[in-house]
Amino acid sequence: MSEWWKEEVVYQIYPRSFCDSNGDGIGDLPGIISKLDELKALGVGILWLSPVYASPNEDNGYDISDYRAVNPEYGTMDDMDRLIAEAKERGIRVIMDLVINHTSTAHPWFQASRDPASPYRNYYYWREGTNGKLPNNWTGFFGGSCWAYDDRSRAYYLHLFAPHQADLNYHEPKVLEEVKEILRFWLDRGIAGFRCDVINILWKDSLQSSPKKAVLTGSDHYLSLEGTHRILREIRNILDEYDAFTVGETVFVDTKQACDLSAPERRELNMVFGFEHMECDQRIVKWFKTDFHPARLAKALSRWQQQVPWNTLYLENHDQPRSVSRFGSARYPIHSAKLLATMLFTLKGTPFIYQGQEIGMTNFDFTSMAQVQDVESRNIDALLRSWHVPARQRWRMIAPTSRDNARTPMQWTVEPQAGFTTGTPWLGVNGNYRFVNYASQKENPDSLLNYYKQLIPLRRGSETLLFGSFEPLRISDEVFAYRRVGTGEAYTVVLNFSDKPQRVPYVGELVLSNYGYNRYDGLLQPCESVILRERMDDHVKTK
Numbered sequence: 199m200s201e202w203w204k205e206e207v208v209y210q211i212y213p214r215s216f217c218d219s220n221g222d223g224i225g226d227l228p229g230i231i232s233k234l235d236e237l238k239a240l241g242v243g244i245l246w247l248s249p250v251y252a253s254p255n256e257d258n259g260y261d262i263s264d265y266r267a268v269n270p271e272y273g274t275m276d277d278m279d280r281l282i283a284e285a286k287e288r289g290i291r292v293i294m295d296l297v298i299n300h301t302s303t304a305h306p307w308f309q310a311s312r313d314p315a316s317p318y319r320n321y322y323y324w325r326e327g328t329n330g331k332l333p334n335n336w337t338g339f340f341g342g343s344c345w346a347y348d349d350r351s352r353a354y355y356l357h358l359f360a361p362h363q364a365d366l367n368y369h370e371p372k373v374l375e376e377v378k379e380i381l382r383f384w385l386d387r388g389i390a391g392f393r394c395d396v397i398n399i400l401w402k403d404s405l406q407s408s409p410k411k412a413v414l415t416g417s418d419h420y421l422s423l424e425g426t427h428r429i430l431r432e433i434r435n436i437l438d439e440y441d442a443f444t445v446g447e448t449v450f451v452d453t454k455q456a457c458d459l460s461a462p463e464r465r466e467l468n469m470v471f472g473f474e475h476m477e478c479d480q481r482i483v484k485w486f487k488t489d490f491h492p493a494r495l496a497k498a499l500s501r502w503q504q505q506v507p508w509n510t511l512y513l514e515n516h517d518q519p520r521s522v523s524r525f526g527s528a529r530y531p532i533h534s535a536k537l538l539a540t541m542l543f544t545l546k547g548t549p550f551i552y553q554g555q556e557i558g559m560t561n562f563d564f565t566s567m568a569q570v571q572d573v574e575s576r577n578i579d580a581l582l583r584s585w586h587v588p589a590r591q592r593w594r595m596i597a598p599t600s601r602d603n604a605r606t607p608m609q610w611t612v613e614p615q616a617g618f619t620t621g622t623p624w625l626g627v628n629g630n631y632r633f634v635n636y637a638s639q640k641e642n643p644d645s646l647l648n649y650y651k652q653l654i655p656l657r658r659g660s661e662t663l664l665f666g667s668f669e670p671l672r673i674s675d676e677v678f679a680y681r682r683v684g685t686g687e688a689y690t691v692v693l694n695f696s697d698k699p700q701r702v703p704y705v706g707e708l709v710l711s712n713y714g715y716n717r718y719d720g721l722l723q724p725c726e727s728v729i730l731r732e733r734m735d736d737h738v739k740t741k
């Protein structure tokens with residue numbers, strides 16, 4: 199099997215918020231097609247679409263009601279075929295989100311399963327409570343219990359996410375057979391692979407209560423179990439027939455589990471999204487934010503670089519706050535965003551850009567819960583309210599962490615609604631679009647967007663940046679430095695996360711500074727990043 203996905207850069211689109219072509223305030227497939235030239239110019243090789251399937255949108259498409267249909271809000275199957283074809287003409291492959299841990303409760307399988315006599319009954323986990331109690335003590339990812347009662351069924355069903363997302367039961371073999379057909383349906387249409395939603399929790403070994411109360415009570419019954427590995431191998435058999443690839447969203451994995459899920463010889467996933475580096479500014483759960491400590495980020499990244507042979511590189515997605523708001527300096531936002539980009543494209547792995555990251559979009563400017571739509575934020579808010587947490591404190595916890603921070607409409611131009619729509623956008627546009635927008639950055643040679651356009655070909659054109667080994671050089675409170683060592687040459691990357699100049703005298707010819715400098719004298723400016731290149735004989739001379 200070729201490993202074509204190692205050399206590409208992936209661009210994630212959250213379709214609802216990317217580009218609206220018909221003025222209904224909702225991004226759509228024709229809107230995406232209209233921007234393909236921009237993506238090509240950026241240097242993107244793979245486009246990952248967050249779900250575009252039919253869905254009641256309780257969780258914006260992560261609650262699917264028909265795996266073989268396009269949500270009419272986004273367009274038609276013809277639009278989808280056109281997107282795949284037009285992307286291909288530009289050398290871009292399209293991957294889709296595969297959400298198979300759960301379906302929407304509006305899915306016909308679930309509706310049928312509400313009848314205890316239905317052949318679909320066993321597609322889900324239906325259980326009666328005992329003595330008026332819930333079937334077990336598990337808690338869900340969005341807070342609270344993960345059992346919902348259905349009057350018609352006179353039983354509870356399991357939902358590890360929102361109540362409208364019912365977990366599929368892989369103990370019923372027909373479920374996996376259905377999934378395989380869905381895979382073929384899309385692969386036959388020209389899809390190049392899948393991002394697999396919460397894929398390491400598919401298999402539940404039993405539904406017993408957990409003795410351990412934890413952040414996610416019950417997770418010992420479903421995190422990365424052998425049953426999941428077995429399912430992944432079956433999925434992989436199909437993917438290999440099409441030379442397609444998978445990236446798994448894998449929750450609560452350490453580097454060992456990440457390797458078990460993605461090592462080439464195990465033939466499961468091709469790579470995973472780990473979360474450790476995204477937890478460097480929180481305590482226990484994301485709602486308890488701490489200050490950002492660059493050394494925590496660097497340590498986590500460095501460990502994953504050394505222990506997982508090939509993996510994803512990402513700093514943002516539709517579930518995470520914006521990276522520049524989280525990890526950047528308020529005094530040097532543009533330099534920080536460029537520094538983060540330097541890191542993203544010079545570590546080892548496949549880089550993922552989330553829409554808007556390339557122009558430095560920031561967290562939302564909302565001032566109250568009334569502006570938030572994210573089902574997770576709303577559930578957590580309700581839970582905190584039930585614990586009598588005052589509104590002000592609830593907002594302080596939710597505002598910096600809400601997933602809507604990443605979901606505000608893409609900022610294309612200085613026109614009203616940032617050029618995203620001619621109508622009323624489904625979610626508020628960030629008022630900073632007048633300064634942070636695609637069109638102005640395209641014209642400005644010093645912009646973040648144009649810095650991305652320098653970094654992507656640099657990575658693509660260098661065997662060492664693509665495949666060289668990773669060696670950490672320095673992880674201090676403020677500076678993260680590492681080398682990528684290839685044949686006959688090495689790159690040294692130095693990232694000054696601090697607002698102060700730092701003396702860091704590494705050697706090599708300066709390839710790129712985020713200040714636009716063309717010489718490096720060992721003194722880094724605030725939030726400066728540099729990429730230096732040494733030929734090995736230079737290195738010997740300096741010793």
Ligand code: NOJ
Nearest residue numbers: 257260297359395396517
């Ligand atoms: C992870 C997805 O990224 C997130 O957006 C979604 O809410 C959950 N999985 C449930 O599907």
Ligand code: CA
Nearest residue numbers: 218220224226
């Ligand atoms: Ca639309």
